[in-house]
Amino acid sequence: MAKTNPGRFFEDYSVGQVLQHxxxxxxxxxxxxxxxxxxxxxxxxYSSDEFARASGLPQSPLDDxxxxxxxxxxxxxxxxxxxxxxxxxAEGRWLKPVYAGDTLRSESEVIGVKQNSNxxxxxxxxxxxxxxxxxxxxxxxVRWVMVRKSDLSAPAPDAVVPELKKALEPSDLVIxxxxxxxxxxxxxxxxAHRWGDYEIGxxxxxxxxxxxxxxxxxxxxxxxxNTAKVHFDLTFRPEGRLIYGGHVISMARTLSFNGLANAQMxxxxxxxxxANPCFAGDTIKAWSEVLDKAETGVPGVxxxxxxxxxxxxxxxxxxxxxxxxxxxxxLLDLDYWALMPV
Numbered sequence: 001m002a003k004t005n006p007g008r009f010f011e012d013y014s015v016g017q018v019l020q021h022x023x024x025x026x027x028x029x030x031x032x033x034x035x036x037x038x039x040x041x042x043x044x045x046y047s048s049d050e051f052a053r054a055s056g057l058p059q060s061p062l063d064d065x066x067x068x069x070x071x072x073x074x075x076x077x078x079x080x081x082x083x084x085x086x087x088x089x090a091e092g093r094w095l096k097p098v099y100a101g102d103t104l105r106s107e108s109e110v111i112g113v114k115q116n117s118n119x120x121x122x123x124x125x126x127x128x129x130x131x132x133x134x135x136x137x138x139x140x141x142v143r144w145v146m147v148r149k150s151d152l153s154a155p156a157p158d159a160v161v162p163e164l165k166k167a168l169e170p171s172d173l174v175i176x177x178x179x180x181x182x183x184x185x186x187x188x189x190x191x192a193h194r195w196g197d198y199e200i201g202x203x204x205x206x207x208x209x210x211x212x213x214x215x216x217x218x219x220x221x222x223x224x225x226n227t228a229k230v231h232f233d234l235t236f237r238p239e240g241r242l243i244y245g246g247h248v249i250s251m252a253r254t255l256s257f258n259g260l261a262n263a264q265m266x267x268x269x270x271x272x273x274x275a276n277p278c279f280a281g282d283t284i285k286a287w288s289e290v291l292d293k294a295e296t297g298v299p300g301v302x303x304x305x306x307x308x309x310x311x312x313x314x315x316x317x318x319x320x321x322x323x324x325x326x327x328x329x330x331l332l333d334l335d336y337w338a339l340m341p342v
Contacts (some may be wrong), residue, residue: 007081008250009150009332010122012117015160017110019126021074022103023225025204027062031165038220039254044189045264051188055264056178061097064266065250067104068092071139072246073224074106079126080228084146085274086245090164091317092141092269092336095131095174103133113158113273120147125162141269144289167270170294170303173337174267177212181300181341184262191261194338197300204259205316206286210251212243214280220247243278248332252310260338263304264306270305270336275326278312284331290293291335300342308334 035041041063044051052060061067080086098104099113111123125144129137142164186192220245221231230242249272256263278284292305314329319325 003143005077007186008078008111008147009047010124010147011149011151011154013110013113013124013147013229014157015110017043018182019075019078019108019110020107021106022187023071023074025074025225026103027070027100029100030221031066031070032100034223035063035250037105038216038223040249041250041254042190043261043264048188051185054183054185056180057097057176058178061099064094064142065246065253067094067098067130068141069224069246069250070104071106073130073226074104075126075128075228076228079108079124080145080147081231082148083228084121084148086274087144087146088270089272090142091127091168092139093172094139094265094267095167095177096136096138098132100136104130104138106130106212112144112160112162113157114161116146118150119149119156121148122156123147123244127143127295135335166337167305168228168337169297169308170337172268173296173303175296175298175339176265176313179301179339181299182302186262186341189262189264192259193259193262195293195304195342198291198293198304200290202290203317206255206258206260206288207312208255209283209284209285210255210278212230212247212251212278214241216270217241217280219248220244233270243280243282244284245274245332248278248284248310249276249334251284252308252332252334253283254309256288259292260288262305263306263338263340264276266336267303267338267339270337272332273326275330276312276328278331282331283313285313285316286311288312296339301339302342303337304340305335305337308332308336
């Protein structure tokens with residue numbers, strides 16, 4: 001009997017299947033330091049314990065996207081080890097801050113399957129939850145992945161495509177207990193722009209760019225224990241190791257600091273698409289569009305819905321062509337909710 005794990009293929013998934021992902025991970029302050037070294041993240045709430053305490057939290061939490069990467073990485077051996085590509089996200093919510101010393105694990109439920117017309121691949125939909133050592137859900141999200149078939153003669157399953165929200169309602173968002181921006185220090189945060197300064201429809205060019213290096217991508221992918229073959233094995237993808245999509249998300253979020261320094265916490269993920277592949281040597285730039293704004297009922301805290309677009313050194317504010325297809329230089333189209341001071 002084989003001792004090694006070849007990973008699941010499309011025909012191995014069925015709706016209702018629950019996957020308990022292996023290797024829980026205890027996060028430390030080293031995780032935060034590595035995250036800031038890789039990207040480098042500058043949002044004050046995740047950089048300073050004192051700033052976080054002044055905002056009503058016990059200490060600075062792990063960056064929201066770093067927590068996402070840890071939870072996501074657990075799922076790869078069971079969900080996307082044999083993936084062609086990660087296709088999209090929906091209904092993502094951050095439910096509790098993650099602090100140094102917390103131990104995270106992940107579980108997923110298969111909520112949809114649909115074989116592609118070529119008969120060689122199919123799309124698998126999963127809802128994933130990240131839980132801490134107290135079995136409290138710290139985040140949840142849906143993603144869908146294109147996965148290879150191993151047995152091309154395996155019959156196609158009945159197609160099940162889940163109905164997913166196009167966007168979370170403000171009432172779906174969970175505000176961390178104690179968070180309060182009434183005494184927010186704009187000077188320490190780095191920008192004076194507050195929630196009321198942004199208008200729906202406004203677009204922001206974040207100006208800066210970062211060239212992706214092979215070494216940093218490999219460090220990040222190992223850090224998050226993401227074992228997908230397309231990120232490691234050049235014999236699996238000879239044209240180049242595909243840059244982990246989460247690496248592009250974090251880099252774009254970091255670049256958005258210039259213009260959105262006070263969009264402190266990501267609390268909702270409405271949708272996302274990795275529009276085109278990213279490889280080492282590509283230079284990432286980013287722009288944002290304000291899609292919506294909402295009250296929260298929490299002192300000093302409001303919500304802002306943003307579209308974050310990452311490009312390969314592309315001209316800002318160009319997204320799709322006349323046929324509705326993403327422009328070839330667009331890497332990421334991410335729709336999310338963040339918390340911002342009034």
